[in-house]
Amino acid sequence: MTIPFAIIAVLTIAAAVGAMMLRNLVHCSLALVVAFVGLAAAYLQLDAQFVGFAQVLVYVGAVAILIVFAVLLTRGGEAPEKSVFSSSWIWGTLVAAGVFGMLAWTINNSFASQREPAEKVEATVKQIGDALMTKFVLPLEVIGLLLTAALIGAVIIAMKEEKK
Amino acid sequence: MADSLDQIFVLLKHWLVALLPPAAQPLVAVVLSVVAIISVFGALFAITTVFERKGLARIQNRYGPNRVGIPFTKISLFGFGQPIADGIKALIKEDLVPRAADQIVHYLAPIAMLVPLTLTLAVLPCGRNMTALDLDAGLLYFFAVGAGAELAVFMAGWSSRNKYSLFGAMRAIAQMISYEVPLILSTVAVVMIVGSLSPVKIVEAQAGYGGWLPDWFVFTPWGLAGFLIFITAATAESNRSPFDLPEGESEIVAGYFLEYSGFKFAIFFMAEYFGMFAAGGMAATLFLGGYAAPAQWLNWIPSWVWFFAKTMGFIFFLIWIRGTLPRLRQDQLMNFAWKFMLPMALINIVAVALWHFMTPGIPRWLVCSAVVVGPYLLMGHGLMQNQHVGKRVYRYAD
Numbered sequence: 001m002t003i004p005f006a007i008i009a010v011l012t013i014a015a016a017v018g019a020m021m022l023r024n025l026v027h028c029s030l031a032l033v034v035a036f037v038g039l040a041a042a043y044l045q046l047d048a049q050f051v052g053f054a055q056v057l058v059y060v061g062a063v064a065i066l067i068v069f070a071v072l073l074t075r076g077g078e079a080p081e082k083s084v085f086s087s088s089w090i091w092g093t094l095v096a097a098g099v100f101g102m103l104a105w106t107i108n109n110s111f112a113s114q115r116e117p118a119e120k121v122e123a124t125v126k127q128i129g130d131a132l133m134t135k136f137v138l139p140l141e142v143i144g145l146l147l148t149a150a151l152i153g154a155v156i157i158a159m160k161e162e163k164k
Numbered sequence: 165m166a167d168s169l170d171q172i173f174v175l176l177k178h179w180l181v182a183l184l185p186p187a188a189q190p191l192v193a194v195v196l197s198v199v200a201i202i203s204v205f206g207a208l209f210a211i212t213t214v215f216e217r218k219g220l221a222r223i224q225n226r227y228g229p230n231r232v233g234i235p236f237t238k239i240s241l242f243g244f245g246q247p248i249a250d251g252i253k254a255l256i257k258e259d260l261v262p263r264a265a266d267q268i269v270h271y272l273a274p275i276a277m278l279v280p281l282t283l284t285l286a287v288l289p290c291g292r293n294m295t296a297l298d299l300d301a302g303l304l305y306f307f308a309v310g311a312g313a314e315l316a317v318f319m320a321g322w323s324s325r326n327k328y329s330l331f332g333a334m335r336a337i338a339q340m341i342s343y344e345v346p347l348i349l350s351t352v353a354v355v356m357i358v359g360s361l362s363p364v365k366i367v368e369a370q371a372g373y374g375g376w377l378p379d380w381f382v383f384t385p386w387g388l389a390g391f392l393i394f395i396t397a398a399t400a401e402s403n404r405s406p407f408d409l410p411e412g413e414s415e416i417v418a419g420y421f422l423e424y425s426g427f428k429f430a431i432f433f434m435a436e437y438f439g440m441f442a443a444g445g446m447a448a449t450l451f452l453g454g455y456a457a458p459a460q461w462l463n464w465i466p467s468w469v470w471f472f473a474k475t476m477g478f479i480f481f482l483i484w485i486r487g488t489l490p491r492l493r494q495d496q497l498m499n500f501a502w503k504f505m506l507p508m509a510l511i512n513i514v515a516v517a518l519w520h521f522m523t524p525g526i527p528r529w530l531v532c533s534a535v536v537v538g539p540y541l542l543m544g545h546g547l548m549q550n551q552h553v554g555k556r557v558y559r560y561a562d
Contacts, residue, residue, distance in 0.1 A: 024266075026266075026269075026322060027266075027269070030269065030315075030319065033315060049299065049300060049301045049304075049305075050301055050304065053301055053304040053305050053308040054304070054308070056308040056309065056311065056312070057304070057307060057308035057311055060308075060311060060312055060315065061307075061308065061311025061312070061314065061344075062311075062341070064315055065314055065315065065318070065337060065341065068315075068318055068322075069337075072322070124300050125300055125301045125304070125360075125361050126300075126359070126360065
């Protein structure tokens, strides 16, 4: 573990904890943005430029704005009076621990953990683009279709209904 | 001689770094680049504010700042001492924070605005071998980092607890998100032709001189369309007139930075100009040949002069249209982005694909021009028909 990774990890986890614990919803979403940026920094630290920048572009540039707008347009971002903890937090903790244990056990026993780490490859943006346009063109198109459908759906829901 | 003048800053940096022990060299090299970016663009910001005020004054039949010079003497620097006076004023002004404001977010917003926009300047190739951060995915970096500014706008508008601030922030974000789509799509055309996201490679691809015009992308049908889409969208992205609804003085006082005073306001101002420099530099890099000279015989002028000349040309264009064009209305703004700019940017991608696959020659020019100009005329005509544009009628003041 290197020092840059430690800094990034501490920052990301602190921001994620802040996103859960802070009282004001807008503060929570801003803390979540810091966590997104920390994740992007972790990608960059692994030499994955494309993924890192795409993470920033999509999550900080678009998803964060969407979250913030959603918060503002629904509850007005007012801080709740009572505690942020739910009354059934013991059960919640147990379920979360159970899910984590299950996932950790599965990952640890899966074929992925037995696989030898690949030799360090320098994946340029050009290679990623080539792969997306040749080998993975069908998944790409399917995702594109799905997103277009979602977009049209959103427009139809938001459209003003004509009076009859 | 011309070569060493061209590379003078690169040589200077190498010489300075070589003076130091090897252990400190990588760090010092990075720090030198950062210092150069901040000081050069900072100085340009100071000069541009004077040019803007003088230019706007000329358009409006005034003189503009022309007095401030060296203190205690009669030397006036044609008003170019103004930014220093402004800076001192901003520094000694009281920093007012509204009592209801969200203190932490209010404090962080100017920083969150300035940092991403300063970071975008790092990937611009300011001259031959003069790119501070030569990334393989430089263009992606540019847009990814620049997107961070939107959140800063929201932070400023929301934390001020002022209705006008929040209105301004909402307008700004809606506008920035809408115009980011055509902005990025117009650059896709260049990326498709060059086959790289690296700004340096994009500039190198435009380095030749064919015939009496340089091989700049702006001199192709798709390049001209892309360039026009890019500068229109970039103007909207930097919230400049005629797209300055987010700070429309007559409606919402000043928009998202209404509750900022003193140096925090100056930081917003600076960030806006840094955004303009980044947009101008990127427009020059993508479409105007970056640091390349416009003709073979002008190559003796250093490359960095050309880059900054092109960037400042864009700034002067912005000042000019700020002085001459009226502000758009919100619905016009959104209609323009989604019904006109976005389809044009998509059609431009088709044109560039045709350009790529057809053999060079006159037919390629004609087909690509038709693909771009035909929809432009049809769409422009069709959209204007529903507008009912006529002579302005004054309902109350007559």
